[in-house]
Amino acid sequence: MSPERKLGTKNCRVSQEIDEPVLAPRARKDPFQYSTLNPHMEYPMSTTRPRPSLLAVVAAGIAISLPNLANAQAQHQHEQKDAAPQRAHETHEVTLAALPATSTLATLEDLVGKTAFDFTLTDTEGNKHTLSDSLNAGKIVVLEWFNPTCPYVVSHYTKSSTMNDLVAKYGDDNVVWLAINSGSDRTGDSTLNETTRKKWNMAHPILLDPTGAVGLAYGSKNTPTMVVIAADGTIAYGGGIDNNGSFSKPDPTNYVEIAIDALLAGSHVETGFAKPYGCAVKYSRK
Amino acid sequence: MFKTLALAFATLLPLGIPGQVGAQAHSKSSDLHAQPRLVAEQMAAKPGQTLWIAIDFTIEDQWHTYWPGTNDTGFPLQTEIEVHPQIAAAGDLLWPAPHRISSPQGILDHVFEDHMTVLLPLTISNNARLGETVSLQVSMRWLVCKTACIMESAELSIQIPISDAIGRPSPQTAAIFERARSRLPQPITDSDPVTITQEGPSLTLTSTPAERLAFYPSENSRPPRNLLRDGQAEGQTLTIEFRESNDPILGVLEVWTSPTESLLYTIHWPPENNEPRAQARDQELSSFTGDR
Structure with missing residues (x-):
């Protein structure tokens, strides 16, 4: 009966359970009557995007050393790249968009096919990671929004090994996999994340984004939200890890795996967006 | 309509108490943030009629569950309904309208707060005989969230005798159904x-x-x-x-x-x-x- 309410910060009692999110769902044979009783559990929202053209090449380093100029060029490129496609050189230097100055949540679906936003974030071991460095090295980059206390994330690391399996599968194969925690509360704590990383035998780093700037720019609402960036700097896929948000499908379709395979084969990524699912990213509530 | 019972949560659940008549609450489990019960609108059912069952959740203050529509996060109640097909058939669940909530960044969900009452119609078979019993078992799991989310689950059962004397709902039961129907689009x-x-x-x-x-x-x-x-x-x-x-x-x-x-x-x-x-x-x- 009441109009929309904003989620408040009143009485921010954090319950004990979130550290140990028991009863996390696991993939199992569908005992529930989705087809008859709960048709809404499917997420038939995948859309097909045309493959974007390759990016134009500009002088190396500008994007990083001259942010304002880079921003202007990136914006220009955002608008121009489809109209004036150019081939990347073998040296493979890319220009990315700069992170937006405003802290508004982008719409991930609308980013697919556009140029990725460059960022530098520090991981839980103190190492810095710059997106454009990996792309310039010819790598495909996978971003995985992460929260060690989110039951969905927990499930993909403990009930199944969805993420670790893909990291192992593609780790030697020109793919850089970066987990990103955009949480501003204690779920974004470096020690908690590093402890979890070791406990879950994660071979990939967890980058900390406490201001949420990177998460907001990429329109990440959920943990996990997945973004696959082609080596040319184009966002090739954004969305859920798979079509199993209900954890009910025995054989889910993994959109990230399909996107990486397509990029490695030099072919078109058929599904550029599929609805992400999971917990809300714990952005700052200011 | 007789379905194999899901055993996946059996070790995690306090089981409902079968064998009692009429409105039947879940066994005491105060650690659930969303506490479900099954409520039959009548104490008994006649052959051929539709008997309404409320799957009624009391949700802890500041927590919410999810509507099965467009949401950025979470997922709604999932149910497995089990009832003997020679006695009754379960129809589609009727969902109440949700509330819209959004975070400062614009993560938007449609949720239930305080209460969530989903209505389940049971069509009693014309062949059901007086003196028989409708035994309904509902296995459920749901996500309940405040700042963080927790998966909860329960197995509830209720037994309703087939009788010509169906009685009148108690004021409490009538209130539950009135409130639920007031939120049906x-x-x-x-x-x-x-x-x-x-x-x-x-x-x-x-x-x-x-x-x-x-x-x-x-x-x-x-x-x-x-x-x-x-x-x-x-x-x-x-x-x-x-x-x-x-x-x-x-x-x-x-x-x-x-x-x-x-x-x-x-x-x-x-x-x-x-x-x-x-x-x-x-x-x-x-x-x-x-x-x-």
Whole structure:
């Protein structure tokens, strides 16, 4: 009966359970009557995007050393790249968009096919990671929004090994996999994340984004939200890890795996967006 | 309709207590943030009639569960219904209209707070015999969230005797069903004060008695382009831009006629020639009301 309410910060009692999110769902044979009783559990929202053209090449380093100029060029490129496609050189230097100055949540679906936003974030071991460095090295980059206390994330690391399996599968194969925690509360704590990383035998780093700037720019609402960036700097896929948000499908379709395979084969990524699912990213509530 | 019982949660659950008649609560489990119970509208059921069961959740203060429509996070109650097919058949669940909530960044969900009551129709077989018992078992799991989310689950059962003397619901039971039905959206009829017009990708919903309007899209609806921006409006008009798609626009329209009172309508656009399911449900409801 009441109009929309904003989620408040009143009485921010954090319950004990979130550290140990028991009863996390696991993939199992569908005992529930989705087809008859709960048709809404499917997420038939995948859309097909045309493959974007390759990016134009500009002088190396500008994007990083001259942010304002880079921003202007990136914006220009955002608008121009489809109209004036150019081939990347073998040296493979890319220009990315700069992170937006405003802290508004982008719409991930609308980013697919556009140029990725460059960022530098520090991981839980103190190492810095710059997106454009990996792309310039010819790598495909996978971003995985992460929260060690989110039951969905927990499930993909403990009930199944969805993420670790893909990291192992593609780790030697020109793919850089970066987990990103955009949480501003204690779920974004470096020690908690590093402890979890070791406990879950994660071979990939967890980058900390406490201001949420990177998460907001990429329109990440959920943990996990997945973004696959082609080596040319184009966002090739954004969305859920798979079509199993209900954890009910025995054989889910993994959109990230399909996107990486397509990029490695030099072919078109058929599904550029599929609805992400999971917990809300714990952005700052200011 | 007799389904194999899901065993996956058996070790995690306090089990319901079968074998009691009428409204049956879950066994005490105070650690659940959303506490479910099954409530039958009557103490007994007649052959051939529709008996309504409420799956009634009491939700802890500041926590919420999810509506099975368009949401950025979470997922709704999942149920497995088990009832002996020679005695009764379970129909589709009727969901109440949700509340819309959003975070400061614009993560938007449609949820239930305080209470969530989902109605389940049981059609009693004409062949059911007096003295037999309808034994209903409902296995459920759901996500309940505050700042963090927890998966909870339960298995509830209820037994209702087949009898000619169905009795009258207690005031408490009647109140549960009255509250639940007050949140059920209804199909728009010619006499309702709602008009819908489409212009290009945008749908405009107008209602003259409205102080405020909100649209809650179904999961399988043509998706709005910016639900955060377009999903609600003050005044008498709500214009929503949709993405290109061949899917129909489906969802619930809430029309506030005062700060505390609202009307709820199902939206199906373009309109269908007829809505057999909605009509059937109306008939079911009215015939049951008559039976009382």
